Amino acid sequence: MLASLNDPFQQISPSAHDIPTMHFEPLGKEVKALMVWPRFPPSFWGFEGVLEMVPEKSVMPPLGLITVAALCPSSWVIRLLDLSFEELREEDLLWADLVMVSSMQAQRIDTLDVLSRARRLGRRTFIGGPWASSEPEFLTTQADHVFVGEAEEVFGDIAHQLEQGSAQAIYKVADKPDMSVSPIPRFDLLHMNKYTSMSVQFSRGCPFQCEFCDIITIYGRRPRAKPPEKLIAELDALLALGWRNEVFIVDDNFIGNHKLALQLTHSLAAWQDRSKRVISFYTEASIDLADKPELLASMVEANFMYVFLGIETPSAEALKGSSKFQNLRGDLVTQVSKIRESGLWVLAGFIVGFDSDDETIFERQLQFIDKTAITWAMAGVLQAPPTTALFDRMKREGRLIEDSTATTNFSAPNFKTVLPLPVLLRGLSTLLTGLYTPANYFGRAMRSLESWKPRPAQRPPELPLLYNLRVFVQSIWQQGVCSNYRLAYWRFLLTAIRRWALQPAKMWLAFMVLLSANHFLKYARAVAEDLEAQCQVLEDLELSSQTLAVVTES
Ligand code: SF4
Known part of the structure; x- marks a missing residue:
């Protein structure tokens, strides 16, 4: 209304x-x-x-x-x-x-x-x-x-x-619309062959209260969802336009209202049976998904393949300090394993720079991510987006940097941090470097795939043979021949073929992970170098201000 x-x-x-x-x-x-x-x-x-x-x-x-x-x-x-x-x-x-x-x-x-x-x-x-x-x-x-x-x-x-x-x-517009009035998006306006994935949205809003999150200030804390038949009409529209690949359900927390999510996944499972399982899904969810076995099983039946979790940090103090209480209710390592063993591969986001973080946080994050074998792990610095509770607190505490132009989690935060800024940026640089060495990346990938237990209902997208061949040849050339991690590439590829050649879901995901190495290894290195450069600038500034102080005194 x-x-x-x-x-x-x-x-x-x-x-x-x-x-x-x-x-x-x-x-x-x-x-x-x-x-x-x-x-x-x-x-x-x-x-x-x-x-x-x-x-x-x-x-x-x-x-x-x-x-x-x-x-x-x-x-x-x-x-x-x-x-x-x-x-x-x-x-x-x-x-x-x-x-x-x-x-x-x-x-x-x-x-x-x-x-x-x-x-x-x-x-x-x-x-x-x-x-x-x-x-x-x-x-x-x-x-x-x-x-x-x-x-x-x-x-x-x-x-x-x-x-x-x-x-x-x-x-x-302050009021939040009833999502049942949301129309079927004009997918026909898209050049669909230019995208690796299509998107649909089931729900908006999230019941939790993470201090740094603007989803709840923009979309509210009462999750609203489309009726299942509405979402299925959107998927039918995609099928009618010829889409046969992955679909991202872009909800910020797909299980914000887990009863509605369960209803939807039941309907999606039936729809998948009718439509020959030519579309697979991925989405984002809060970690309490681990405690909902019925929902997990239903997502698997509906052909969800993987899920992004906002884990943020293994530090209980930081989770408490940022009101991310839902991540404190269980053992995070066990929860990740549970989700993966139930059939959903896990990727996750991590944050450093909470007020309670000290110099040890970078190594603790590295250890945690290694232990959980989360292959695609995004680690970045905390930011305080406008409208969030964190933004308001930083303002109240006189720590907000009003003219900050930070737009990513890889630049200096838009508030004064407790950890000295060079320590934070250099720590993140070290963390990213450690996470994305070829040995660590492929090591986590192999362990995560081993512990991932896809079920018969989960079918990866079947892409045309010519498409697959073309991508494979490109990958062999760019990664297997030209890259500086080619040895790790071949070791991973050959092991994957040996272990999972007869398991299409595992082979599909193994190949995605293999291709993605070309992104994550390069991108993490570029970000780490950029963070180092930012530190250098900060240290030079510090040095020149000290020099200025000495000259002025003398
Ligand atoms: S669980 Fe995710 S979407 Fe929900 S409030 Fe926290 S950060 Fe935001």
Whole structure:
């Protein structure tokens, strides 16, 4: 339900935020809308090193934009550009009456470029998505219309206002829509063959209260979900368009409402039987999944192959300090094993830089990740995104760095850390270097695959033989011949074939892990070097300020 029936949008008071009252020309009924998905910089989950070897160009489509596209009036003409593999040409911008951008913080550089190019050419601009929801005031200086919140229940009215010339500069929708009104995304706008995976969303929101998390401030703590038949209609749409590969269920916590997740997975298992199991799933979940055997079994039946867990840290003190209480209810190592033995391979995220962390945290993280054999382990520094409880606390404590431009977990945090910054950055550099030596990466991979127990219901995607051959040849050339880890590559590949040649699920995952080495080993090294360089700059600054102090004193 909306905040008010008469005035569905809470317009931020212009005087309060220095937003000039704008009058916008009507765009008319037949709006030509250019939807633009800005480029991401290389990232841990961007798998750039894998994309070098496969025909696809990106790992995930812009689900938010194609959902909004489905909310647009049928009289609008819509084009979509994904800048990860398409160019934004001047004629594209000139074609459009309205340039619509969705963006995450990580895309900010390219987003600002798109908006300024569009504005220079006199195009009307509209921005929504997670970044707009967390920093709307700043974005009102960059775009004509800024949308904060979730669009499903209001975008029809906004579209009407854009057509009529009564649109506002900023829309702030506080209420969370019922997800049963969410339309089937316009998958038909995508160049599907450019993506390694498709995305759908089942639920939004998470019941937990991790201090650093903006999911709960943006989407709320009461998880809302689509009815199973709605999600299945989306999957049928993907099948009808010819999709036969992985689908990422992008929920921030798929089991936020585990009863609804269980209902869905039961329906998905039946759907898989009807549709010959040509699609496999992966998702994100909280670690209490380990304590829900029925849900785990049902996810396996529904052909989920792997799951991302936000483990963050083995330090109980840090988990307590950041209110991540759900990670304190069991032994984390046992929980990871339980999930893997139940049939879901585990990947996870880790964080350093909590207030209680000391110099030992890096080695403890390394030991923990090694012990759990989590192969794809993303370790980064804690950040305090706007709107989070951590952001507010840092502000209260006078530790917030207001002008920080940090957008990743590999740059200095946007607050003053307890651990000296060079210690934190160098520690993370050492941690990443240790995690991603070829021996450690392939060692964890082998142990995790051995302990992963896929069930007969789990079928990996069956890709065309020619596709597989092409990727295999690329992999052999780039990794098996040209790379500096070729010995570890061949050892892993030959062992995998010897052990699992007759087990398609294991062989499929082993090959994914093998390909991904080309990303993780290179990316971790690049980040580690960059962190070292950041430390060097900090130390040089420290040295020069000390020198200055000595000169001034003398
Ligand atoms: S479990 Fe994940 S999504 Fe939920 S509050 Fe914590 S970090 Fe956010």
